[in-house]
Amino acid sequence: xxxxxxxxxxxxxxxxxxxxxxxxxxxxxxxxxxxxxxxxxxxxxxxxxxxxxxxxxxxxxxxxxxxxxxxxxxxxxxxxxxxxxxxxxxxxxxxxxxxxxxxxxxxxxxxxxxxxxxxxxxxxxxxxxxxxxxxxxxxxxxxxxxxxxxxxxxxxxxxxxxxxxxxxxxxxxxxxxxxxxxxxxxxxxxxxxxxxxxxxxxxxxxxxxxxxxxxxxxxxxxxxxxxxxxxxxxxxxxxxxxxxxxxxxxxxxxxxxxxxxxxxxxxxxxxxxxxxxxxxxxxxxxxxxxxxxxxxxxxxxxxxxxxxxxxxxxxxxxxxxxxxxxxxxxxxxxxxxxxxxxxxxxxxxxxxxxxxxxxxxxxxxxxxxxxxxxxxxxxxxxxxxxxxx
Amino acid sequence: xxxxxxxxxxxxxxxxxxxxxxxxxxxxxxxxxxxxxxxxxxxxxxxxxxxxxxxxxxxxxxxxxxxxxxxxxxxxxxxxxxxxxxxxxxxxxxxxxxxxxxxxxxxxxxxxxxxxxxxxxxxxxxxxxxxxxxxxxxxxxxxxxxxxxxxx
Amino acid sequence: xxxxxxxxxxxxxxxxxxxxxxxxxxxxxxxxxxxxxxxxxxxxxxxxxxxxxxxxxxxxxxxxxxxxxxxxxxxxxxxxxxxxxxxxxxxxxxxxxxxxxxxxxxxxxxxxxxxxxxxxxxxxxxxxxxxxxxxxxxxxxxxxxxxxxxxxxxxxxxxxxxxxxxxxxxxxxxxxxxxxxxxxxxxxxxxxxxxxxxxxxxxxxxxxxxxxxxxxxxxxxxxxxxxxxxxxxxxxxxxxxxxxxxxxxxxxxx
Numbered sequence: 001x002x003x004x005x006x007x008x009x010x011x012x013x014x015x016x017x018x019x020x021x022x023x024x025x026x027x028x029x030x031x032x033x034x035x036x037x038x039x040x041x042x043x044x045x046x047x048x049x050x051x052x053x054x055x056x057x058x059x060x061x062x063x064x065x066x067x068x069x070x071x072x073x074x075x076x077x078x079x080x081x082x083x084x085x086x087x088x089x090x091x092x093x094x095x096x097x098x099x100x101x102x103x104x105x106x107x108x109x110x111x112x113x114x115x116x117x118x119x120x121x122x123x124x125x126x127x128x129x130x131x132x133x134x135x136x137x138x139x140x141x142x143x144x145x146x147x148x149x150x151x152x153x154x155x156x157x158x159x160x161x162x163x164x165x166x167x168x169x170x171x172x173x174x175x176x177x178x179x180x181x182x183x184x185x186x187x188x189x190x191x192x193x194x195x196x197x198x199x200x201x202x203x204x205x206x207x208x209x210x211x212x213x214x215x216x217x218x219x220x221x222x223x224x225x226x227x228x229x230x231x232x233x234x235x236x237x238x239x240x241x242x243x244x245x246x247x248x249x250x251x252x253x254x255x256x257x258x259x260x261x262x263x264x265x266x267x268x269x270x271x272x273x274x275x276x277x278x279x280x281x282x283x284x285x286x287x288x289x290x291x292x293x294x295x296x297x298x299x300x301x302x303x304x305x306x307x308x309x310x311x312x313x314x315x316x317x318x319x320x321x322x323x324x325x326x327x328x329x330x331x332x333x334x335x336x337x338x339x340x341x342x343x344x345x346x347x348x349x350x351x352x353x354x355x356x357x358x359x360x361x362x363x364x365x366x367x368x369x370x371x372x373x374x375x376x377x378x379x380x381x382x383x384x385x386x387x388x389x
Numbered sequence: 390x391x392x393x394x395x396x397x398x399x400x401x402x403x404x405x406x407x408x409x410x411x412x413x414x415x416x417x418x419x420x421x422x423x424x425x426x427x428x429x430x431x432x433x434x435x436x437x438x439x440x441x442x443x444x445x446x447x448x449x450x451x452x453x454x455x456x457x458x459x460x461x462x463x464x465x466x467x468x469x470x471x472x473x474x475x476x477x478x479x480x481x482x483x484x485x486x487x488x489x490x491x492x493x494x495x496x497x498x499x500x501x502x503x504x505x506x507x508x509x510x511x512x513x514x515x516x517x518x519x520x521x522x523x524x525x526x527x528x529x530x531x532x533x534x535x536x537x538x539x540x541x
Numbered sequence: 542x543x544x545x546x547x548x549x550x551x552x553x554x555x556x557x558x559x560x561x562x563x564x565x566x567x568x569x570x571x572x573x574x575x576x577x578x579x580x581x582x583x584x585x586x587x588x589x590x591x592x593x594x595x596x597x598x599x600x601x602x603x604x605x606x607x608x609x610x611x612x613x614x615x616x617x618x619x620x621x622x623x624x625x626x627x628x629x630x631x632x633x634x635x636x637x638x639x640x641x642x643x644x645x646x647x648x649x650x651x652x653x654x655x656x657x658x659x660x661x662x663x664x665x666x667x668x669x670x671x672x673x674x675x676x677x678x679x680x681x682x683x684x685x686x687x688x689x690x691x692x693x694x695x696x697x698x699x700x701x702x703x704x705x706x707x708x709x710x711x712x713x714x715x716x717x718x719x720x721x722x723x724x725x726x727x728x729x730x731x732x733x734x735x736x737x738x739x740x741x742x743x744x745x746x747x748x749x750x751x752x753x754x755x756x757x758x759x760x761x762x763x764x765x766x767x768x769x770x771x772x773x774x775x776x777x778x779x780x781x782x783x784x785x786x787x788x789x790x791x792x793x794x795x
Contacts (some may be wrong), residue, residue, distance in 0.1 A: 014623045017716075153399060156393075186709055188710060267637075333788050445738065447745070475610075477747075
């Protein structure tokens with residue numbers, strides 16, 4: 001009898017091949033960045049944390065850039081991408097995945113696009129008047145034919161924008177909580193099936209989104225040779241620290257609960273964490289991706305550090321955080337498929353390089369939002385003073 | 390009041406764009422949903438007929454014995470009486486459709502008999518098992534046993 | 542029935558609209574499942590049946606006939622299984638750690654075992670055709686469904702290939718058909734049972750360990766089987782209302 005390569009113990013014969021690849025790891029990662037970036041933007045608008053104002057527009061554009069890319073990994077992963085619109089045509093009401101399509105559209109159309117349009121309207125109208133050529137036409141189309149930027153109109157925009165942000169916060173929660181529910185509601189999979197999953201996903205989304213905007217703000221100030229607003233960066237780092245503490249507590253709660261209850265799946269999952277998932281879970285996610293950035297961010301809160309030290313410290317913790325959250329998505333999605341539903345064996349995930357669901361397309365999908373963001377920043381500059389009324 | 394409305398008039402535009410999109414979606418949806426969708430439940434009822442039209446490969450016991458009465462009689466006299474013909478001879482629906490043209494191959498005796506009757510502690514005790522090493526030592530089963538009625 | 546023929550027009554229409562929306566990337570998207578000259582199907586009333594299966598562990602000899610028959614009847618691709626057989630070996634009281642194997646899904650039987658000390662038996666597996674199917678629940682588009690006669694089926698002309706149903710099945714019964722890029726699974730030989738035949742696996746089983754059951758037919762022997770025997774379904778804690786009933790199933794089987 002020949003053992004199947006990569007398989008240890010017993011897998012049901014159809015389980016040997018993994019179904020959800022690295023592309024499905026990207027999907028919650030990217031939507032998490034969207035939700036997190038939006039929530040950071042709404043801090044300023046709704047909760048009036050004026051210190052983070054310099055990042056308000058950048059955060060909105062970041063959210064949009066990543067949201068536009070969010071469905072692509074899913075699309076690329078489908079066996080029949082040309083049938084994907086069926087999700088909108090005949091959505092199955094009991095399917096978490098089908099409903100996600102509508103949550104996504106709601107968030108894109110009603111929240112993000114509307115808020116950006118309202119916020120940028122004065123700039124768009126100004127540019128439509130002053131820019132010529134094809135770019136000018138883009139701005140003219142973006143005005144939707146209304147040049148009214150009178151103070152009264154702008155004040156209405158501001159109020160409507162405020163209402164949309166208030167709707168937007170629960171929508172962002174819904175968007176990413178829902179992604180967690182897609183995994184958390186699979187009762188057949190012990191690694192996924194927990195009511196904590198949507199909440200853990202939500203808080204890790206906020207962590208990754210805030211870290212991403214912090215890094216992007218930092219990077220764009222360097223690239224555009226603008227003065228960095230240190231009060232803004234400190235405030236973002238402070239919020240990142242707080243949210244991270246909640247996120248870490250939730251994940252540890254899940255872990256402690258699993259260890260203490262030790263149900264039928266425990267031995268199997270425990271073995272997996274100590275072997276196949278050891279590097280990505282214990283080293284990357286927990287130690288390097290959570291404990292270390294938490295310690296660094298915590299140190300910045302407690303100790304009186306010089307500005308340049310803080311700046312470097314924030315950059316390092318931001319990068320580590322993003323790696324840690326990516327590892328977390330990896331461990332959920334890939335980890336959930338490495339063990340047999342019989343709890344008697346384990347399989348291996350072979351990441352390909354140049355395949356449709358390989359490393360190369362994943363890298364391309366991660367760079368694409370940055371490209372879109374670059375275009376958006378050119379089109380709708382986030383750092384110029386908003387157009388005077 | 391009326392001036393307030395005028396100042397908010399530009400908000401109508403994205404709303405109109407949104408509604409046009411929604412309307413187009415509603416029209417397109419009506420046009421492209423399969424007609425039989427939802428007839429029984431949330432699926433295309435026509436799929437049932439599509440699946441029913443898949444080809445049958447195993448003709449079934451009743452079809453085989455319509456012609457092969459001799460083998461049926463032999464088999465009914467022995468312990469293999471409740472094994473269907475195609476369990477050993479393989480799928481024969483195409484043979485049943487065109488008996489002259491497509492003849493099923495004769496089963497390979499060595500593999501066929503041992504798959505069931507090779508002694509193993511894993512098999513239920515009631516089932517007749519022998520060790521092919523000690524019982525027949527390489528001699529073909531057919532020498533002593535008639536597969537259709539394998540009594541000695 | 543005419544429904545299927547009308548659906549061909551739908552396929553064409555859908556392709557026109559969706560294709561123009563530039564979402565199409567695969568040219569093999571519009572199968573025409575029913576040629577106009579499709580032969581009439583035998584009359585069949587799905588409301589009058591409720592299909593399931595009974596499996597008697599005491600009768601299974603691990604010959605793999607069912608796996609081979611299923612493969613031939615349903616063109617099951619190499620390396621995937623609509624039905625398969627597992628060999629269990631349990632040492633004394635250690636119910637938590639049974640030693641399980643299924644080489645090639647048990648397609649060519651199992652190597653003989655001489656270990657008479659451990660408890661050993663075979664467990665044939667297939668889709669349980671659950672009444673509360675987790676796979677049907679999660680399908681985003683209605684491509685997998687419970688038929689009116691209780692069979693969980695896949696509409697391969699509608700399946701996206703998202704694989705959510707594979708994740709949701711607690712029993713590992715689903716796979717992606719690599720040629721079709723859609724999900725595939727046991728159809729309980731729907732094309733056979735709706736014209737009076739039994740499934741290929743039951744037809745080929747030499748010991749009648751597997752029996753197709755019509756739970757709505759009062760004359761079906763399944764009723765007596767369920768009344769007279771201690772039966773069990775797989776993973777009852779999953780509460781899927783599975784319709785494959787095992788006689789003499791050991792508690793260690795998962």
